[in-house]
Amino acid sequence: MCGIVGxxxxxAAIGIEAAAGRMVRTLTHRGPDDxxxxxxxxxxxxxxxxxxxxxxxSAAGRQPMLSSCGRYVLVYNGEIYNxxxxxxxLDATQWRGHSDTETLLACVQAWGLRRTLxxxxxxxxxxxxxxxxxxLSLARDRVGEKPLFWGWQANTLLFGSELKALLAYPGFRAGxxxxxxxxxxxxxxxxxxxxxxxxxxKLLPGHCVDICLRQGSALAKSALPYPYWSFNNTVTxxxxxxFDGGDVEAIRALESRLSETIGSQMLADVPVGAFFSGGIxxxxxxxxxxxxxxxxxxxxxxxxxxxxxxxxxxxxxxxRHLGTAHTPLIVRPEDALDVIPLLxxxxxxxxxxxxxxxxxxxxxxxxxxxxxxxxxxxxDELFGGYNRYLGARRVWLRMQSLPAPLRHAFAAFLRSMSxxxxxxxxxxxxxxLPERFRLAIPGTKAQKLADVLELDTEQDYxxxxxxxxxxxxxxxxxxxxxxxxxxxxxxxxxTDSFEHWMxxxxxxxxxxxxVMAKVDRAAMAASLETRAPLLDHRVVELAWRMxxxxxxxxxxxxxxxxxxxxxxxxxxxxxxPKKGFGMPIDDWLRGPLRDWADNLLSEExxxxxxxxDPAPIRQxxxxxxxxxxxxxxxxxxxxxxxxxxxxxxxxx
Numbered sequence: 001m002c003g004i005v006g007x008x009x010x011x012a013a014i015g016i017e018a019a020a021g022r023m024v025r026t027l028t029h030r031g032p033d034d035x036x037x038x039x040x041x042x043x044x045x046x047x048x049x050x051x052x053x054x055x056x057x058s059a060a061g062r063q064p065m066l067s068s069c070g071r072y073v074l075v076y077n078g079e080i081y082n083x084x085x086x087x088x089x090l091d092a093t094q095w096r097g098h099s100d101t102e103t104l105l106a107c108v109q110a111w112g113l114r115r116t117l118x119x120x121x122x123x124x125x126x127x128x129x130x131x132x133x134x135x136l137s138l139a140r141d142r143v144g145e146k147p148l149f150w151g152w153q154a155n156t157l158l159f160g161s162e163l164k165a166l167l168a169y170p171g172f173r174a175g176x177x178x179x180x181x182x183x184x185x186x187x188x189x190x191x192x193x194x195x196x197x198x199x200x201x202k203l204l205p206g207h208c209v210d211i212c213l214r215q216g217s218a219l220a221k222s223a224l225p226y227p228y229w230s231f232n233n234t235v236t237x238x239x240x241x242x243f244d245g246g247d248v249e250a251i252r253a254l255e256s257r258l259s260e261t262i263g264s265q266m267l268a269d270v271p272v273g274a275f276f277s278g279g280i281x282x283x284x285x286x287x288x289x290x291x292x293x294x295x296x297x298x299x300x301x302x303x304x305x306x307x308x309x310x311x312x313x314x315x316x317x318x319x320r321h322l323g324t325a326h327t328p329l330i331v332r333p334e335d336a337l338d339v340i341p342l343l344x345x346x347x348x349x350x351x352x353x354x355x356x357x358x359x360x361x362x363x364x365x366x367x368x369x370x371x372x373x374x375x376x377x378x379x380d381e382l383f384g385g386y387n388r389y390l391g392a393r394r395v396w397l398r399m400q401s402l403p404a405p406l407r408h409a410f411a412a413f414l415r416s417m418s419x420x421x422x423x424x425x426x427x428x429x430x431x432x433l434p435e436r437f438r439l440a441i442p443g444t445k446a447q448k449l450a451d452v453l454e455l456d457t458e459q460d461y462x463x464x465x466x467x468x469x470x471x472x473x474x475x476x477x478x479x480x481x482x483x484x485x486x487x488x489x490x491x492x493x494x495t496d497s498f499e500h501w502m503x504x505x506x507x508x509x510x511x512x513x514x515v516m517a518k519v520d521r522a523a524m525a526a527s528l529e530t531r532a533p534l535l536d537h538r539v540v541e542l543a544w545r546m547x548x549x550x551x552x553x554x555x556x557x558x559x560x561x562x563x564x565x566x567x568x569x570x571x572x573x574x575x576x577p578k579k580g581f582g583m584p585i586d587d588w589l590r591g592p593l594r595d596w597a598d599n600l601l602s603e604e605x606x607x608x609x610x611x612x613d614p615a616p617i618r619q620x621x622x623x624x625x626x627x628x629x630x631x632x633x634x635x636x637x638x639x640x641x642x643x644x645x646x647x648x649x650x651x652x
Contacts (some may be wrong), residue, residue, distance in 0.1 A: 060097025144512025238544025281376025
């Protein structure tokens with residue numbers, strides 16, 4: 001992995017090289033091995049790169065790189081796993097080295113960019129300058145493993161792997177987009193194509209944008225991204241062309257595809273290992289890695305001492321069975337707490353996943369031994385692993401069995417009293433209630449039930465399930481949420497079931513914008529490259545040809561992936577409740593993080609900064625501290641934004 005930046009500054013070439021150098025230095029953690037800046041003063045355009053050497057460690061792999069014909073200049077972050085196969089199809093008379101960067105340039109020279117993107121298998125974000133046509137093209141991989149931000153400052157075009165690179169441009173000015181801040185409170189991430197800053201966008205996965213730089217900034221600003229690969233089309237084509245075979249054939253087909261994919265992703269000129277929790281996804285990846293390796297695969301696990309989140313013992317049992325060279329790290333609470341204040345400097349826009357800290361710690365651990373780590377990311381979205389896929393449909397059907405007027409009337413009744421009022425009622429009734437009706441925080445649960453009873457569609461229900469704040473615009477001052485995939489019905493995938501619809505939505509939103517974003521930033525903060533073989537687009541396409549019964553069966557998700565794993569690991573070693581990769585944030589906010597949070601959530605600070613209405617936030621904070629309520633998932637996004645904005649303002 002690497003970091004890229006670029007500047008098109010049509011009104012002046014003076015200072016453009018120095019500005020690009022300043023921007024790319026903010027990405028040193030992404031590429032500690034080398035850097036380079038290339039300038040075309042006639043345009044004027046600057047491209048810059050930070051390198052983490054993975055393939056071809058020699059100077060022949062340096063970027064920015066010119067094509068052999070001199071027409072194209074490329075900066076690129078990522079890996080092309082089939083680049084040797086692509087080389088075999090080309091008639092290049094002389095290769096300068098064996099980097100995939102050179103392969104990409106040769107492919108563009110022979111076939112053009114569009115066909116090259118369609119043929120490339122891998123993860124990437126790139127910028128290609130065509131010196132003949134005067135077109136700068138930006139492109140991002142199909143599922144969004146690698147980030148790419150772009151935007152305008154007056155008539156100057158800026159792009160980079162992280163927002164912090166854009167902030168380093170001299171005179172950069174951009175305010176927080178309050179609508180996107182509301183989106184962040186709702187989802188815990190800012191969904192693409194939006195970013196937290198006004199006028200700066202994320203390039204959508206599977207998209208490219210061609211910007212003509214020779215006809216003025218007005219025309220350049222009119223350039224719109226377009227898809228070269230569509231997730232929705234993949235869903236439609238897969239469901240309309242289902243896998244032709246039974247269970248045994250499907251298991252063999254998936255194992256064959258995964259084995260090939262994992263084998264290609266193990267190729268590197270540096271040591272390779274794997275993140276390993278002992279769960280279904282990572283165990284499948286590691287078992288197929290070990291099968292193809294002549295030596296023990298390096299695996300890394302993190303656990304919290306004495307915590308329900310500790311997976312280290314389970315992972316060690318599976319690692320012992322597979323024969324990996326396993327390295328666990330048991331983290332004390334104080335170790336994790338030390339990282340939390342560092343999060344704003346790692347993440348170029350706020351992110352509220354509670355797994356940020358363990359991901360950074362395991363990345364630091366892995367980087368002591370390897371330069372590349374494979375992960376099991378993507379298994380839940382492709383093969384039906386999240387709990388909401390299992391229970392959401394059942395709960396929704398139960399609710400729909402009640403006539404709408406009755407549901408709405410019951411919801412109105414529940415809302416007729418405040419949560420505190422319901423708490424008092426249940427407190428009075430508690431001595432005579434059966435045990436199963438003696439609820440904790442009954443008032444909050446009554447309000448949540450009322451929210452759900454008022455919903456009319458499955459899609460509304462899914463949005464409710466995936467929203468931390470149901471009405472964030474009421475908390476963010478001056479906010480109006482922009483349209484996203486979640487609210488744009490015309491852009492929804494067409495599927496054969498609610499479960500498949502949820503999976504397709506998660507794969508286009510939560511997966512790239514939360515899961516892969518946190519993995520990229522946490523690993524890059526430790527200068528570690530991560531690879532996700534389950535997200536190879538050929539695996540994605542095969543998964544969508546599989547019927548739902550091969551994903552969810554007998555009340556359990558990831559059925560097909562489990563069957564592949566059971567061929568290598570006894571099921572009793574991996575069958576355990578799903579825990580995730582989080583931390584006990586709710587308890588820490590009442591304990592060791594209390595002073596830190598108190599400062600960030602003080603009424604004076606909230607009023608002075610002017611982003612939030614302090615009243616509802618302070619109310620939640622006081623309720624959380626008393627211990628009767630767990631408002632972690634509403635408070636943590638606000639805390640992450642507060643910490644982030646303080647850090648970002650220091651950088652501006």
